[in-house]
Amino acid sequence: MLFVSKGFQTECTKLDLSQIGEGTAPGTVGGVIAISSPVGIRGRNLPDDTVTIQGALNRVAIDQGGANPRLDVDGKCGPKTNKAIQVFQLKHFGWQGADGLVEPLKQTIAKLNLVAGSTFAAKATTASAPSSVVKLPDLTNSFRVVRTLLRAVDFKLTAAASHIERGLPLTPISEAGVTLVNKHFALDKVGFSSGKQRLFRIIRGVYNRMDQVLQRPGGLWGPATFEPDQLKDKNLAYTNYGGFFRNGQFRSDRGKIVRRDSIFISAAFTKLNNDDSRALVHIHELAHFVGAPELIDDHAYNFQEDGARMRRLRPSLRVLNAESYMNFAWEARHPRRPFPPGV
Numbered sequence: 001m002l003f004v005s006k007g008f009q010t011e012c013t014k015l016d017l018s019q020i021g022e023g024t025a026p027g028t029v030g031g032v033i034a035i036s037s038p039v040g041i042r043g044r045n046l047p048d049d050t051v052t053i054q055g056a057l058n059r060v061a062i063d064q065g066g067a068n069p070r071l072d073v074d075g076k077c078g079p080k081t082n083k084a085i086q087v088f089q090l091k092h093f094g095w096q097g098a099d100g101l102v103e104p105l106k107q108t109i110a111k112l113n114l115v116a117g118s119t120f121a122a123k124a125t126t127a128s129a130p131s132s133v134v135k136l137p138d139l140t141n142s143f144r145v146v147r148t149l150l151r152a153v154d155f156k157l158t159a160a161a162s163h164i165e166r167g168l169p170l171t172p173i174s175e176a177g178v179t180l181v182n183k184h185f186a187l188d189k190v191g192f193s194s195g196k197q198r199l200f201r202i203i204r205g206v207y208n209r210m211d212q213v214l215q216r217p218g219g220l221w222g223p224a225t226f227e228p229d230q231l232k233d234k235n236l237a238y239t240n241y242g243g244f245f246r247n248g249q250f251r252s253d254r255g256k257i258v259r260r261d262s263i264f265i266s267a268a269f270t271k272l273n274n275d276d277s278r279a280l281v282h283i284h285e286l287a288h289f290v291g292a293p294e295l296i297d298d299h300a301y302n303f304q305e306d307g308a309r310m311r312r313l314r315p316s317l318r319v320l321n322a323e324s325y326m327n328f329a330w331e332a333r334h335p336r337r338p339f340p341p342g343v
Contacts, residue, residue: 033113034104034250034257039077040085041100047075053102057084059116065091066116088112105249110261114224134228134267142278143214146286149279150211152333156180157204164200167193180335184328186315199319202294206325209244209290210283225289226282229266230256236272237285239263242292263289276340283329287322296322302339 037044039053054073060066065088071081082100085108089098092111102108160177162168164187170178182188185203190196213225229238231254239262240246246260258264263285272278287296299321300309310323318324330339 033109033116035102035109036104038101038103039081040102041082043077043101043103045077050077050081051075053085053112054081056112056116057081057088060088060112061115064115065089107247110247113259134230134265134270136226136228136265137270139226139265139278139282141275142282145275145279146210146282147214149283149329149333150207150214153207153329154211156328156332157207161200161204165197180328180331184324184331185318186313190315199315202319203325206287206290206296206319207329210286213244213286213290225261225263227259227262227264229264231258231264233264233266234268235266236269236281237263237265239285239289241288241295241297242290243288244290245292274340280326280330280340284322284326287325291320294320296320296325298322302327 033052033056035046035049035052037046037049039045039049051073054067054071054075057067058070058073062068067084067087071084085102086098086100088111089100089108093107097107102112156177158177159174160181163170163174163178164181168174181200181203185199187196187199190199240251240260243259243261243263249260250257251260252258263282269278269281272281290296297320299317300313301323302310304310310318310321310327313321313324330337
């Protein structure tokens with residue numbers, strides 16, 4: 001079974017692996033641009049796949065590398081289509097990425113989905129099922145809160161590292177960091193220093209990748225990581241384990257094609273009008289999103305037994321528990337403030 005995160009204050013849903021697909025049928029399915037075989041220079045250039053790429057390039061604005069002049073959508077991959085592919089790649093990846101070939105689940109088709117697929121998806125779903133698309137709220141302020149939390153996390157972990165990783169004597173600053181790490185990840189219960197250091201490196205790696213997601217402007221990261229839910233999910237948000245490492249991949253879910261490299265915001269999330277609450281949802285989902293090769297799951301939640309189940313987790317599970325990362329981030333920034341509403 002594969003677990004897909006569903007936010008906090010609810011259990012995660014289990015999906016049978018038979019429901020998960022790495023590729024999709026040719027064409028634009030559920031607003032996602034997908035092909036079965038490579039299109040372009042040295043590609044198989046199947047007519048249906050070529051039509052898909054020609055249509056996608058025509059929908060891209062010219063200043064974003066779209067076809068100019070517009071291509072004949074005829075399913076024939078000739079010099080004009082090959083050139084249009086390369087022009088698009090040059091715009092977004094430079095010469096190093098301009099091989100003139102669009103491959104399934106690779107960076108060019110992922111970028112096409114970002115600059116052309118979202119527009120098409122909005123039109124397609126508006127025409128067919130307007131109630132199924134969540135209107136993504138303005139997340140600017142909640143992203144700003146996340147960055148503030150991550151800066152506090154970095155300060156605490158850097159302070160703790162001097163003792164945990166380098167073996168230096170405790171100081172008031174490093175002791176505060178170590179105490180917080182032990183409270184949420186229980187590293188003081190690990191008997192060997194090497195084991196403690198290994199778990200500590202996992203923690204730092206997870207938070208560092210969270211920061212990478214929000215600091216990268218545009219592309220697949222930054223605000224583009226967060227997309228509106230089209231599955232009518234009842235939970236706050238959801239994502240795929242390790243989506244950070246699944247650039248351009250898709251899966252099948254409830255008859256729709258869903259990106260693996262995204263975090264989806266559901267209708268329930270839009271009811272959170274507190275930026276602190278929204279930021280904690282982001283932290284929780286980012287933990288699932290960036291965790292790898294160790295997958296960050298939901299082994300326990302705050303609401304279960306008033307936190308007792310969380311406290312019973314052994315250290316090796318605490319570092320693989322999304323709620324632990326959310327809790328640590330909040331207390332690193334607000335050591336004496338209660339959690340915001342909805343958490």
